[in-house]
Structures are given as C-alpha cells and as structure tokens.
Amino acid sequence: MKLSHKLVMVSAAALMSVAPLLGTAENVNTVQAAPKKTTSKKAASNKITLVRNAYVYDKNGKRLDKYMGSAKYTTIAKGVTVTSTGTKTINGVKYYDLGGGAYIKAVNVDGKAASSTSSLSKGTKAKFVSNSYIYDKNGKRISKYQGKSKFVKGDSVTTYGIQTINGKKYYQLDKKGTAFVRTVNIDGKTTSNQESSVSNDAESTKRYDYSLKKNAYIYDKNGKRINKYQGKSKLLKGAAIDVYGIETIKGKDYYQLDKKGTAFVKASNVTRTVKATSITMKKNAYIYNGNGDTKKKTVKKGKTVKATEARYIGTKLYYKISDNQFVKAANVGKISGPELEPVNEPDGAATVDTGDNTVDPNVTKVTTINVAPLYNIKGQPDNVRAFGEGQSQQVSELRYIATSATATPELFYKLSSGRGYLKDTDVAVSGKTLTPVNTPEQAREDVTVATAANKAKLLQDINEATSVKNSEAYKLASSDVKAAYDKAISDGTTVNNDATATIAQVNEADAAIVSAKAKLDGKRVAVANMTNLTSDEMAAIIKVVANANNVAESSVQLTTNGSLSISVNGAAQILNLGDYVTQAAVANN
Numbered sequence: 323m324k325l326s327h328k329l330v331m332v333s334a335a336a337l338m339s340v341a342p343l344l345g346t347a348e349n350v351n352t353v354q355a356a357p358k359k360t361t362s363k364k365a366a367s368n369k370i371t372l373v374r375n376a377y378v379y380d381k382n383g384k385r386l387d388k389y390m391g392s393a394k395y396t397t398i399a400k401g402v403t404v405t406s407t408g409t410k411t412i413n414g415v416k417y418y419d420l421g422g423g424a425y426i427k428a429v430n431v432d433g434k435a436a437s438s439t440s441s442l443s444k445g446t447k448a449k450f451v452s453n454s455y456i457y458d459k460n461g462k463r464i465s466k467y468q469g470k471s472k473f474v475k476g477d478s479v480t481t482y483g484i485q486t487i488n489g490k491k492y493y494q495l496d497k498k499g500t501a502f503v504r505t506v507n508i509d510g511k512t513t514s515n516q517e518s519s520v521s522n523d524a525e526s527t528k529r530y531d532y533s534l535k536k537n538a539y540i541y542d543k544n545g546k547r548i549n550k551y552q553g554k555s556k557l558l559k560g561a562a563i564d565v566y567g568i569e570t571i572k573g574k575d576y577y578q579l580d581k582k583g584t585a586f587v588k589a590s591n592v593t594r595t596v597k598a599t600s601i602t603m604k605k606n607a608y609i610y611n612g613n614g615d616t617k618k619k620t621v622k623k624g625k626t627v628k629a630t631e632a633r634y635i636g637t638k639l640y641y642k643i644s645d646n647q648f649v650k651a652a653n654v655g656k657i658s659g660p661e662l663e664p665v666n667e668p669d670g671a672a673t674v675d676t677g678d679n680t681v682d683p684n685v686t687k688v689t690t691i692n693v694a695p696l697y698n699i700k701g702q703p704d705n706v707r708a709f710g711e712g713q714s715q716q717v718s719e720l721r722y723i724a725t726s727a728t729a730t731p732e733l734f735y736k737l738s739s740g741r742g743y744l745k746d747t748d749v750a751v752s753g754k755t756l757t758p759v760n761t762p763e764q765a766r767e768d769v770t771v772a773t774a775a776n777k778a779k780l781l782q783d784i785n786e787a788t789s790v791k792n793s794e795a796y797k798l799a800s801s802d803v804k805a806a807y808d809k810a811i812s813d814g815t816t817v818n819n820d821a822t823a824t825i826a827q828v829n830e831a832d833a834a835i836v837s838a839k840a841k842l843d844g845k846r847v848a849v850a851n852m853t854n855l856t857s858d859e860m861a862a863i864i865k866v867v868a869n870a871n872n873v874a875e876s877s878v879q880l881t882t883n884g885s886l887s888i889s890v891n892g893a894a895q896i897l898n899l900g901d902y903v904t905q906a907a908v909a910n911n
Contacts, residue, residue, distance in 0.1 A: 370418055371403045373486050375567060376430035377543075377583070381423055383412040383572075385543045385583070389424060398426060415573055429570060431486070448493065450477045454507035455691060455750065459499055461487040462747050467501045479503070490692060504692065506711075531594070532565045532577065534558065538591035543583055545571040551585045563587070599662050601641055602626045604655030606891060608874065610640065610648045616874055621649055632662035638802050639664060652801055652872060664739070686756050688735050688749035689714040696742035697734060699830045700769070701725040704742065715744070720756040722765035723826070731765035733758065740834060768826035776825050780818055780832040783839075787811045790839060798844025798902065801872035810838040844870065846904045852884045859903075866902050 376398045378389045389396045398404065406418040409428065417425035453474050456467045465471060473479065481493040484505060492502035536559050540551040549555060557563065566578040568589060576586035605623045608616040614635040621627060621643070631642035632651070640648035641662070690713050695703035701723040709715070718738040722731035733746035735756075760768070790796050796804060810831075817823045817831040847862045849855060855863070860880050867888065868875040877889045886897045 368406055369403055370406050370431045372398060372400050372426070372430050374430040375400050376426040377569065378420070379412070379417065379425045379427070381410075381412070381425070383415065383417070383425075386424065413572060415570070427570060429486075446481050448479055448481050448508045450475055450479070450503075450507055452507045454503045456495075457487070457492060457502045457504075459485075459487065459502070461490065461492075461502075464501060467495070473503065473507075481508075506692075531562065531598075532592055533560060533562045534587070534591055535593040536591055538587040540579070541571070541576060541586045541588075543569075543571070543586070545574070545576070545586075548585060551579070557587060563592070565592075599629045599657065599659035600626050601629045601643075601649075601654045602656040602658075603649070603653055605653055607649040607653035609643075610635065610650070611646050612648070614638070614640075614874075616876070626656075626658075629657075629662060632664045634664055638800070650872075652805065684754055686717050686735075686754045687714050687752050688717050688744055689752070690744070690748055691750055692748060694744055694748035696737075697723070697745060698742060699723065699826045700824065701729075701732070701734070709744070715739075717744070717756070719759055720746075721759045722762050724762070724765040724769050727766050727769050729766075731762040740837075765826075768829070769824050771821075772823050772825045772828040777818055777823075777828050780814055780828050780835070783832055783835045784811060784814050784818060790842070793842070794846060795842040795844045798846065798866055798870045799842045800844075800869035803838075803841050803843070807835075807838040807842055810834040846902055848906050849903045850906055852899060852903060852905050855880075855882050855884060863899075863902055867897065870902070871897075 378386045378396050378398065380386055386396050404420060404426075407421055408419045410417050410419055410425065412425070416428040418428055418431055419425055450473050453472060455472050456464045456470070458464055479493075479495060481495060482497055482499075483494050485492050485494050485499070485502060487502065491505040493505055493508055495501040495503060534557055538557045540548045540554070540556065542548055563577070563579060566581055566583070569576050569578055569583070569586060571586065575589035577589055577592050579585040579587060603621050603623050603625050607621045607623075609619045609621060610616045612635065627643045627649075629641040629643055633640055633642060633648070635648065639651040641651055641654060642648050690709045690711055692711050693708055694711075695708045697703050702725070716738040717735040719736035721734060721736065721743075723734050723743065724731040734743035735746065735749060735751075736743050790807070796807065799807075814831040814835050817827050820827075844866070847859060847866055849859045849863075860882070863886075864875050864878045864880055867873075867878045867880075867886065871888055873888050873890065879885075879887045879889070879894070884899045886899045886902070887894045888897060889895075
C-alpha cells in the first residue's frame with residue numbers, strides 16, 4: 323500500500339498486524355497493534371477506497387480524539403484503500419467498521435465497496451431534467467444500453483440507489499450494477515455529497531471564496547452549539563470565512579472553520595464564489611475596447627486591478643478589466659488568484675459553449691459533461707485549472723496516456739491551444755473524428771525516463787534558437803507569436819535539463835518548439851519604390867511595424883517618402899524603413 327499523501331493515512335489492515343512501517347509526511351515510523359475487535363459478528367473483510375478525506379469515529383458516532391494512540395491518525399486521506407469487516411448504522415448514518423471500535427462514514431467510501439448494501443431492492447421511478455450519457459461501474463461511457471446511447475430530457479427510468487464512482491454521484495439503472503447515470507441529470511443540481519467531494523479537496527480554497535449568506539451559529543465536531551469562537555457567539559451575514567473541508571454531522575453538512583476541526587458552521591448558511599483574479603501591470607498599459615482599439619488611456623505601471631476574463635482579440639491575448647475594457651497580457655506582470663483560461667482561440671474560435679449546436683465537420687470539438695480538470699502529458703490532473711460542465715473547446719489530437727509502465731493507458735484530447743489535455747470520459751465529442759496518434763503500448767513506453775539519445779532532437783531544436791531569433795521570420799513576427807516560441811524554448815530547456823523527464827515529456831516539448839517555429843511568419847513588405855509608397859504598401863508596412871514592436875497601429879507614423887517612427891509613452895522613436903521592407907527588382911524592358 324502506497325501512502326504518499328500529505329495527510330497521515332492509516333489502513334485498517336494495519337490494525338490486524340504488529341507495528342508495520344509507514345512512510346508518511348509526518349515521518350511516523352511505527353504503529354502499535356490495535357485493540358481487539360469489540361463485536362463478534364462481522365461480514366467477510368472487503369477492500370474499500372476513500373473518495374474523500376474521512377474522520378474516524380467511535381461506536382456512538384462521535385469523532386475520536388485519538389486513534390491508535392495519537393491524534394494525528396484520526397483522519398484517513400482520500401484515495402487510501404482500507405479493509406472493512408462490515409457496515410453499521412449509527413444514529414441513522416451508515417458507517418464502515420474498521421475494527422477495534424473505529425468507524426468511517428460510508429459517504430466517504432468508494433461506490434464499488436458500497437454497492438452491495440446501497441442498492442435498493444425495489445426500484446424508484448425518476449425523470450431526466452437534462453440529457454445524460456450512460457456509464458459503467460468504473461465511470462466510463464457506455465456506447466449502448468437497452469438500445470440507447472444516451473437519455474434525453476424527459477425520459478423516465480427506474481433507479482436502484484446512488485453510487486459514488488471516482489468521487490461523483492450516479493444513479494444505478496439495474497440491479498446488477500452494470501449501468502449508471504449522473505445524479506445531476508435527474509436531480510437538476512449537485513448533491514451535497516458531490517459538493518463535499520469537491521470542497522474537501524485541498525485545492526478548493528485556492529479557487530473559491532467563502533462567506534455567510536445569513537447569520538450562522540457555530541458548532542463543535544458533534545454538532546453542538548459553541549458559546550464562543552474567537553470571541554463571537556455567532557458569525558454575521560456577509561462575513562468571510564476560511565474553510566478547511568466539509569464534514570457531515572448527524573446527517574447535515576458543515577464547513578470546518580479551523581485546521582484542528584473544533585469549529586463548524588452549517589453549509590446551508592455559506593455561499594461559495596470563484597475567487598477573483600488580480601493582475602499587476604509591469605509597465606504602463608493602454609486600455610483597449612473589444613475591437614482592439616484604444617483612446618490611449620492607460621493603467622499605470624505597478625497598479626493592480628481585477629480581471630474577469632482572458633480573451634484573444636485578433637492574435638493578441640488580453641485581460642478584461644471592466645465592461646468593454648481590456649489590457650494586453652504582454653503588459654501584465656504578477657497574476658494572483660485562479661488562472662483565467664482564454665474564452666477563445668487566437669483565431670477567435672470560442673472555447674466556451676455559446677449555445678450554437680452547429681457542427682463543423684472539419685473541426686473536432688469536445689464539450690465537458692462534468693467539472694473536468696486539465697491534465698498534463700503524464701496524466702496528472704491540475705486541480706486548480708478546470709473547466710465547468712458544458713464548456714466546449716477545440717481539440718487537435720487524441721492520444722493514449724499512461725501514468726506508469728503498468729497502468730492501463732487512457733484516451734485524452736489535446737486542446738488546440740496546447741494548454742493541456744481533457745480525459746475522453748469527461749467529454750462529449752462532435753465534428754471531425756480523430757484517430758489516436760499512438761497506441762496503448764507506445765503510451766506505456768513513453769513513461770520511461772528519457773535518455774540522452776531520446777533528447778537529441780529536442781537539444782538540437784533548443785540550440786537552434788539563437789539563429790532563429792536572428793531571422794527575419796522571428797524579428798518581424800507579432801509579439802504573441804515570438805512569445806510563444808520563447809516559451810516553447812524555455813519549457814523545452816527545462817525538460818531537457820530534467821533528469822527524470824519521460825519520453826512523452828521530451829516529445830511533447832520538442833513538438834511545441836517545432837509548432838511555435840512554424841508560426842514565425844514575419845517577413846518584410848515588398849514595395850516598388852521606398853521613396854514613393856502606395857497606400858496599400860503603407861498599410862501593410864504599418865501592420866508589420868506594429869506587430870514587430872508590440873504597439874497599436876495608430877502609434878506608427880509613416881510618410882509616402884519612407885519616413886518611419888513609432889510613439890512609445892509619448893516619445894517618438896525613429897525606425898529604419900529598410901528593416902521592414904524590401905524593394906522589388908525593376909524589370910528591364
């Protein structure tokens with residue numbers, strides 16, 4: 323059993339043995355044997371897996387202050403597999419028995435372990451409030467169930483209880499447990515247990531602010547009112563609170579207010595909002611409208627403002643700071659709060675679903691069917707960067723990714739922007755059908771640590787950067803295209819210097835460099851006479867100069883006789899026209 327979690331993790335199996343060694347973040351070396359089991363009639367032992375962090379309780383449903391002789395073992399971490407000898411209902415709440423008078427709540431446990439007791443012998447009629455795909459017991463999409471690929475809004479079904487699969491709630495459609503649908507597609511809202519599985523994630527507080535939507539009393543771990551907490555008998559409406567997870571106490575959900583778990587407020591009194599993103603200017607920044615035009619009003623260097631959206635206008639990335647007001651991302655330094663995913667691609671294609679159901683047969687688009695994290699090339703989720711249910715993105719590639727040489731590879735779609743991957747089971751696909759670019763066997767091979775030979779092509783492309791940056795294609799390209807190439811080189815260098823980088827990481831880094839280089843499309847404008855420019859030639863030159871110098875076209879001054887300058891912070895900077903144009907050869911008659 324691997325115990326590589328920040329929280330101390332305890333397996334009930336350890337209670338049956340003598341002092342096994344535990345590798346934990348707490349550096350606990352040994353565990354004493356547990357007390358003898360207090361009950362004699364138990365079911366056969368079953369392996370169960372936690373889908374949420376779980377407190378350990380006594381036979382009366384009260385939180386244990388100590389477990390196995392220490393307070394640090396009273397929490398078992400999400401993802402840990404333990405052994406249970408049966409179930410028990412305490413105060414109307416179902417628990418798993420770990421032996422030795424210790425219990426954890428069934429709501430915190432993997433649905434597969436709970437399935438034998440949580441399914442109802444008699445089905446319950448239910449109706450869909452939204453379209454729903456159908457899944458197997460592992461949470462993977464089923465192509466056909468009773469002749470259907472999906473249920474549509476208004477369909478009726480019979481359900482046999484609720485199961486938790488990979489932290490999400492599903493209704494079971496048959497007694498055998500072969501088909502499931504998401505509860506949200508029937509209930510029309512996320513259940514409290516689903517909310518709990520999200521809120522208990524350590525990353526949740528990085529993404530959300532919590533405050534009280536009405537006055538709230540404060541309770542202890544047993545659900546009893548506390549007279550005073552930090553000098554207050556109750557918390558008032560509007561007060562901001564820190565949250566350390568969600569706990570179910572006597573069937574009701576509470577938010578935990580401190581790390582020790584001594585104070586709680588009812589979840590029904592709390593509202594959660596996505597944290598605001600703040601951006602700080604690293605230099606004076608013009609304010610633009612949604613068309614990319616500016617009246618030269620600025621946000622001063624060092625000023626911090628709230629950003630509500632990241633958006634491409636043309637090929638440049640901007641942050642939205644107010645209604646129809648944007649600043650260029652190139653002028654932003656520090657970013658605080660959740661990372662903002664651009665709502666469109668550089669070509670203007672929306673990445674957020676606008677409700678347009680038109681399918682382009684030449685483009686592949688995926689739409690998230692639940693809250694879906696972005697993954698990296700190693701199949702590791704980023705718990706801060708995620709897309710909400712119903713958001714759509716254009717994708718460019720379908721590939722198998724394995725998390726280890728022995729793991730079963732899974733299919734992932736790569737975002738066209740290159741920002742990461744979405745798991746196949748988290749999305750619905752429309753448009754052009756993609757074929758995987760690799761096989762499951764190759765995916766397993768690609769998790770191997772890269773050798774010098776594997777890195778040879780990457781190193782060659784990194785070393786080429788100096789000559790590329792001296793080229794016309796680079797110098798006259800737009801600032802965003804140059805920045806993308808610079809980033810690809812920087813990321814590639816990091817991977818090349820990483821002794822633990824996998825073959826997959828090396829190949830991805832090199833592909834990013836090759837792709838970014840191909841987009842360096844800078845070139846001089848061909849003109850007939852440098853001292854007698856036409857209006858079309860002047861328009862083309864102004865565009866190239868603005869792109870190459872990262873200024874608005876309105877900041878470029880050009881005369882028909884070839885005098886060229888740009889305005890930077892109110893000062894004129896003279897430029898050499900020959901750096902941006904080439905004079906076409908005149909044919910001899």
